[in-house]
Amino acid sequence: MxxxxxxxxxxxxxxxxxxxxxxxxxxxxxxxxxxxxxxxxxxxxxxxxxxxxxxxxxxxxxxxxxxxxxxxxxxxxxxxxxxxxxxxxxxxxxxxxxxxxxxxxxxxxxxxxxxxxPRAAGLDIPDWLLPHFDQALGARADEVLSLMRTRAPVCLRANAARITAPALAARLADEGVQAGPHPLAPMALHVTAGARRLRATRAFADGLFELQDAASQAVAERVAAAILSDLPAGARVLDFCAGGGGKALALAARGLSVTAHDADPRRMRDLPVRAARAGADIALTPDPAAGAPWPAILADVPCSGSGSWRRAPEAKWTLTPDALAGLTAQQDAILKRAAALLAPGGVLGYATCSLLRAENEDRITALSAALPGWACIDQMRLDPLDGGDGFFLALLRKPA
Ligand SMILES: C[S@@+](CC[C@H](N)C(=O)[O-])C[C@H]1O[C@@H](n2cnc3c(N)ncnc32)[C@H](O)[C@@H]1O
Structure with a gap:
C-alpha cells in the first residue's frame, strides 16, 4: 500500500x-x-x-x-x-x-x-476526568497525560525459573530482537527493536519469557516479596481476579504455589497453555472458598484501566462518572469477599491498573473503615513517568 x-x-x-x-x-x-x-x-x-x-x-x-x-x-x-x-x-x-x-x-x-x-483538550482527556488526574498526580498530571498520548513501551518478563534477564537479552539478540534492562523490575526487559518478532522466537516457544508490562511485574514482585517475608517458598496464594494470568505467572516464577480464580473463567482460558510453556504449576478454581482460609490473596481488581490507556485508549473516551462509581462498588465487594477468604494474619494485595484515587487510596480508606484492625503494611503507586503502565498496590494484613 x-x-x-x-x-x-x-x-x-x-x-x-x-x-x-x-x-x-x-x-x-x-x-x-x-x-x-x-x-x-x-x-x-x-x-x-x-x-x-x-x-x-x-x-x-x-x-x-x-x-x-x-x-x-x-x-x-x-x-x-x-x-x-x-x-x-x-x-x-x-x-x-x-x-x-x-x-x-x-x-x-x-x-x-x-x-x-482548553487544557483537557490539549491533554486528550474528557473534561470531567481532568480533576481526577490533578487530584491523583498533582504536579505530574500534565506530564503523565502528555505521555499517555503516545505509544506504550513493549516489555517482557524473563522467566526466573529458566533464565536470567541478561541471558535472555543475549538469546533474543540472536533472534533479531533487541532488549535491555528496565529499572522497574529485576526480570523486566524493555524491547527496543524487533518487537513484532517476539512471539515467533524460539525463546518464546521455550517458555523463557512472557510479554508483561514492567509496572505489572513490579506489582507482582512486591506482592511476592511481602508474602515470602512471612511464609516459606511454595506457600499457597490465591489470585482472586486472575484474568489472563500475567500476575499469577509472575508469582509462580517467584516460587509461590498459585491458585487462579476469575469470576469469568473464560478470561483464564489461555492460562494453562501459558503455565505449561513457562513450566509453572498453576491450579484453577471456580470456588475459592473451597481452599479457604488462604494464607495470602492477590486481588488485581477490574478497574477503569486508566493506567494503561496508552495500550487501550478507547476506554478513556468511554468511561463515565456512573461507570466509575460502578467500578468502585465492585472493587469494594471484591475486597470484602477476599478479606473473608483470608486467614488471620494473612496478607491481602489490592492492585489496580488505575491512576485514580477513587479506585485506589479511597478504596483502602473504605476498607479500613469497614474492617477495623486491618493494617496497610505497604503501598505503591506507579505512573507512566516511571516507565511502565500506571499501577496501584496496597498490601494489607488481616488481624491475627
Ligand atoms: C484487571 S483484570 C486481571 C488481570 C490479571 N490479574 C493479570 O495480571 O493479567 C480483572 C479481572 O477480574 C475479574 N473479575 C471481575 N469481577 C470479579 C469478581 N467479583 N471476582 C473475581 N474476579 C472478578 C475480571 O473477569 C477480570 O478478568
Missing amino acids: TPAARLAAAMALLDRWLAGEPAEAALTRWARASRFAGSGDREAVRDLVYDAIRQRRSAAALGGAPDDGRPVTGRALILGCLRAAGQPLPDWTDQRHAPDPLSPAEAARLAAPPPDM
Missing part, C-alpha cells in the same frame, strides 16, 4: 470507530477483507488508528473539527495527527487509493494558526 492508501484506510477505520465499532474489531474486519495489505501495512494502519484514538480530542481540533460534541470524522483525526506531528500538508495527487484531495476550505483551516485548546 502507498503511504496515502494507508492514511485512507485509517480514515475509514476511524469513521467506523467513531460510529461505535470497537477499533480492534474494525481492524480485524478490514484486514480480512484487504488481502492486498501485507503485515507492514496492517501494522502501519493499526498505529495510525491507535495514535488518532489516543489523541482524539486534540487531533480533531487540529484537523479542523469543532470541539463541541458535533460529529468528528476519521479524516479530521488523521489530518490533525499529521499536523500535530509537524508533517507538511499532504499532496496525494500521484498516489493510488489516496484520500480525496484537500478541499480549499480544509487547506485554509489546516494552514491557519493552531486553535487555542
Whole structure:
C-alpha cells in the first residue's frame, strides 16, 4: 500500500470507530477483507488508528473539527495527527487509493494558526476526568497525560525459573530482537527493536519469557516479596481476579504455589497453555472458598484501566462518572469477599491498573473503615513517568 492508501484506510477505520465499532474489531474486519495489505501495512494502519484514538480530542481540533460534541470524522483525526506531528500538508495527487484531495476550505483551516485548546483538550482527556488526574498526580498530571498520548513501551518478563534477564537479552539478540534492562523490575526487559518478532522466537516457544508490562511485574514482585517475608517458598496464594494470568505467572516464577480464580473463567482460558510453556504449576478454581482460609490473596481488581490507556485508549473516551462509581462498588465487594477468604494474619494485595484515587487510596480508606484492625503494611503507586503502565498496590494484613 502507498503511504496515502494507508492514511485512507485509517480514515475509514476511524469513521467506523467513531460510529461505535470497537477499533480492534474494525481492524480485524478490514484486514480480512484487504488481502492486498501485507503485515507492514496492517501494522502501519493499526498505529495510525491507535495514535488518532489516543489523541482524539486534540487531533480533531487540529484537523479542523469543532470541539463541541458535533460529529468528528476519521479524516479530521488523521489530518490533525499529521499536523500535530509537524508533517507538511499532504499532496496525494500521484498516489493510488489516496484520500480525496484537500478541499480549499480544509487547506485554509489546516494552514491557519493552531486553535487555542482548553487544557483537557490539549491533554486528550474528557473534561470531567481532568480533576481526577490533578487530584491523583498533582504536579505530574500534565506530564503523565502528555505521555499517555503516545505509544506504550513493549516489555517482557524473563522467566526466573529458566533464565536470567541478561541471558535472555543475549538469546533474543540472536533472534533479531533487541532488549535491555528496565529499572522497574529485576526480570523486566524493555524491547527496543524487533518487537513484532517476539512471539515467533524460539525463546518464546521455550517458555523463557512472557510479554508483561514492567509496572505489572513490579506489582507482582512486591506482592511476592511481602508474602515470602512471612511464609516459606511454595506457600499457597490465591489470585482472586486472575484474568489472563500475567500476575499469577509472575508469582509462580517467584516460587509461590498459585491458585487462579476469575469470576469469568473464560478470561483464564489461555492460562494453562501459558503455565505449561513457562513450566509453572498453576491450579484453577471456580470456588475459592473451597481452599479457604488462604494464607495470602492477590486481588488485581477490574478497574477503569486508566493506567494503561496508552495500550487501550478507547476506554478513556468511554468511561463515565456512573461507570466509575460502578467500578468502585465492585472493587469494594471484591475486597470484602477476599478479606473473608483470608486467614488471620494473612496478607491481602489490592492492585489496580488505575491512576485514580477513587479506585485506589479511597478504596483502602473504605476498607479500613469497614474492617477495623486491618493494617496497610505497604503501598505503591506507579505512573507512566516511571516507565511502565500506571499501577496501584496496597498490601494489607488481616488481624491475627
Ligand atoms: C484487571 S483484570 C486481571 C488481570 C490479571 N490479574 C493479570 O495480571 O493479567 C480483572 C479481572 O477480574 C475479574 N473479575 C471481575 N469481577 C470479579 C469478581 N467479583 N471476582 C473475581 N474476579 C472478578 C475480571 O473477569 C477480570 O478478568
